[in-house]
Amino acid sequence: METELTERQKLVLALVIRDYIETAQPVGSVSLVExxxxxxxxxxxxxxxxxxxELDYLRQPHTSAGRVPTEEGYRYFVRQLMGHTDLPxxxxxxxxxxxxxxxxDVDRWMHLAASVLAHQAQAASxxxxxxxxxVVFKHLELIRTHGRQVLMVLVLSGGEVNQQxxxxxxxxxxxxxxAVAQRINQNCAGLAVTAIEGLxxxxxxxxxxxxxxxxxxxxxxxxxxxxxxxxxxxTHVLAEPEFGERAFxxxxxxxxxxxxxxxxxxxxxxxxxxxxxxxxxxxGEGTWEELRECSVVLARYGxxxxxxxxxxxxGPMRMPYGRTISTVRFMAGxxxxxVEDMLTED
Amino acid sequence: METELTERQKLVLALVIRDYIETAQPVGSVSLVExxxxxxxxxxxxxxxxxxxELDYLRQPHTSAGRVPTEEGYRYFVRQLMGHTDLPxxxxxxxxxxxxxxxxDVDRWMHLAASVLAHQAQAASxxxxxxxxxVVFKHLELIRTHGRQVLMVLVLSGGEVNQQxxxxxxxxxxxxxxAVAQRINQNCAGLAVTAIEGLxxxxxxxxxxxxxxxxxxxxxxxxxxxxxxxxxxxTHVLAEPEFGERAFxxxxxxxxxxxxxxxxxxxxxxxxxxxxxxxxxxxGEGTWEELRECSVVLARYGxxxxxxxxxxxxGPMRMPYGRTISTVRFMAGxxxxxVEDMLTED
DNA sequence: AATTAGCACTCTCGCATCGAGAGTGCTAAA
DNA sequence: TTTAGCACTCTCGATGCGAGAGTGCTAATT
Numbered sequence: 001m002e003t004e005l006t007e008r009q010k011l012v013l014a015l016v017i018r019d020y021i022e023t024a025q026p027v028g029s030v031s032l033v034e035x036x037x038x039x040x041x042x043x044x045x046x047x048x049x050x051x052x053x054e055l056d057y058l059r060q061p062h063t064s065a066g067r068v069p070t071e072e073g074y075r076y077f078v079r080q081l082m083g084h085t086d087l088p089x090x091x092x093x094x095x096x097x098x099x100x101x102x103x104x105d106v107d108r109w110m111h112l113a114a115s116v117l118a119h120q121a122q123a124a125s126x127x128x129x130x131x132x133x134x135v136v137f138k139h140l141e142l143i144r145t146h147g148r149q150v151l152m153v154l155v156l157s158g159g160e161v162n163q164q165x166x167x168x169x170x171x172x173x174x175x176x177x178x179a180v181a182q183r184i185n186q187n188c189a190g191l192a193v194t195a196i197e198g199l200x201x202x203x204x205x206x207x208x209x210x211x212x213x214x215x216x217x218x219x220x221x222x223x224x225x226x227x228x229x230x231x232x233x234x235t236h237v238l239a240e241p242e243f244g245e246r247a248f249x250x251x252x253x254x255x256x257x258x259x260x261x262x263x264x265x266x267x268x269x270x271x272x273x274x275x276x277x278x279x280x281x282x283x284g285e286g287t288w289e290e291l292r293e294c295s296v297v298l299a300r301y302g303x304x305x306x307x308x309x310x311x312x313x314x315g316p317m318r319m320p321y322g323r324t325i326s327t328v329r330f331m332a333g334x335x336x337x338x339v340e341d342m343l344t345e346d
Numbered sequence: 347m348e349t350e351l352t353e354r355q356k357l358v359l360a361l362v363i364r365d366y367i368e369t370a371q372p373v374g375s376v377s378l379v380e381x382x383x384x385x386x387x388x389x390x391x392x393x394x395x396x397x398x399x400e401l402d403y404l405r406q407p408h409t410s411a412g413r414v415p416t417e418e419g420y421r422y423f424v425r426q427l428m429g430h431t432d433l434p435x436x437x438x439x440x441x442x443x444x445x446x447x448x449x450x451d452v453d454r455w456m457h458l459a460a461s462v463l464a465h466q467a468q469a470a471s472x473x474x475x476x477x478x479x480x481v482v483f484k485h486l487e488l489i490r491t492h493g494r495q496v497l498m499v500l501v502l503s504g505g506e507v508n509q510q511x512x513x514x515x516x517x518x519x520x521x522x523x524x525a526v527a528q529r530i531n532q533n534c535a536g537l538a539v540t541a542i543e544g545l546x547x548x549x550x551x552x553x554x555x556x557x558x559x560x561x562x563x564x565x566x567x568x569x570x571x572x573x574x575x576x577x578x579x580x581t582h583v584l585a586e587p588e589f590g591e592r593a594f595x596x597x598x599x600x601x602x603x604x605x606x607x608x609x610x611x612x613x614x615x616x617x618x619x620x621x622x623x624x625x626x627x628x629x630g631e632g633t634w635e636e637l638r639e640c641s642v643v644l645a646r647y648g649x650x651x652x653x654x655x656x657x658x659x660x661g662p663m664r665m666p667y668g669r670t671i672s673t674v675r676f677m678a679g680x681x682x683x684x685v686e687d688m689l690t691e692d
Numbered sequence: 693a694a695t696t697a698g699c700a701c702t703c704t705c706g707c708a709t710c711g712a713g714a715g716t717g718c719t720a721a722a
Numbered sequence: 723t724t725t726a727g728c729a730c731t732c733t734c735g736a737t738g739c740g741a742g743a744g745t746g747c748t749a750a751t752t
Binding site for chain 1: 452484485487489490491492493495497499501507509511578579580581584585589590592595596599600603688
Binding site: 040041042043044047061062063064065 | 723724725726727730731732733
């Protein structure tokens, strides 16, 4: 088990990680005692280091170089050693300030959140828009725009709005459209997707088509990763020295750019619904080759059971976990409040 | 003037550029004659090269290395030497095929277009959504979503749709909202923004607020760079050898990531309204430090005077201009057709 | 007058060598 | 159990050197 470490060994591990995070250089026994004014000698540190190396918490790039944390080392650190840190109050105020001067547009909120997160964590950020977990039909509008083009605006529970353009087979007047919309609104208000599908279908062909589209959209909206994806700060990861090898940097950025990869990552990461819960993925966890040198800090936000989204940060494995985790946690809280606000008095 | 080049010198310049684009290596006189089986000697090529170097079309990284094109060299090449190329028919078919299997959602069209463009050009692509140049009010919907939150859906000419969330001071019923929307729709249909502002204002406070918002949105929508920005293929630029220096890559990607920079670029680039016209910006043109090693190929698309957008590609200066330009031109044509379709029978 | 062969010269790049520095592991003493 | 001492290892930067590629110049050729 993990409790076989002495207190001093834990301290050494923590300091090595801390130093390496700062300097990005392998850290040796002598420089460690000097730097942190330890009251035991470098030889002692060396002995502890061999133990830690045998346990696969540390690694040496080559004989006679300093030690570097392994993935396991980081994991142990995050789990046991790090302790809970919280964002300093002034930082919190700064974030809140930046945040609340946006308008009321959800889209802008998300952009801003991504930007703030990326800036604070000095890493790439990603956020999925909040989306309802149980979708209920609220309102439908059909608006004729040009020719046979019709705009369908579908409002679902949780404030989610889908809009989509349709091309009808033949021109229809706005009045006809309004009539269809009205009928559907009366019949379906408050129904979940299954209930709508079970509804006795009316004979009107247009109405039937529209209903089909509505249920399709509702189903699409129920998937885990739905809605828009917001990213920011991609260039931050280029600044890190571990990405001197461009191939690394490309792989990491590709993950953020290609949606299927990202959805895979988000969906395969079982996220607790616990709003304070922040997940830390270190070094791809053996599953994602693209993340070999990276870590991801993820959190779910929103109102559990009603509407949730995901937000996270991607950075180098050598990442200030304490700070990053508390930033992510704090932002998740902020966004949860926002969702809460949107849902009040439903 | 530029006609002081002999035919052979033009040929040499063209070949040097062509070779450099392929190999990314400085090209020397001997390898040039060998590679392209020229019927004059390397010494002759050398003589031409000194001329071209004096004219600032070529440059040598250091004495006794091969020649490399300068920005001026590329410009001359694009302007005079390149000749009009067109995309091969099979490629066109492929693109069209990929393209037309998207749905009818404008948002998805744009995403897809960015993706196709990035893939074809093997570079970073960017597209701005089409937006009307003369905005006319068409339709307004007000939908109560949650609590005092109201969704405003504003349909403008050209099929542009704005949606925005409002927080009202106090709760209003859906019926009241519909009534207000109906009144506004009747009064404002077909009016431009100025006409609406000149309208005698009704006494209803809510209606007045909404009208204010409507005109604000219409004004926002009229700006040159408006609406959503679509990007793709950012990682392609990392693959190019010139970005071995990470600082370069970062600067270039920053330009694409930070909206203000990008808007500056797009707005300061005077784009001809000519739909076939493709603009080529080589090496930042002395204005954009971020683009020192890059070139940008831009085109306007859409229906001039009605609704237009911009699309473009960012890649290394060492870029296959012929292919890229024809790809951009072709995509601009496709998107123009799309806009055309949306506008038919307005 | 334009082109070409020949040649000396220059500069980069890859490779090997070498010494300094940092760090380790081991052993013996405290 | 901790620590001092020491021999050993390995990287890294500097230095030197030779091969290769390319240039510029001059003189001969067409």
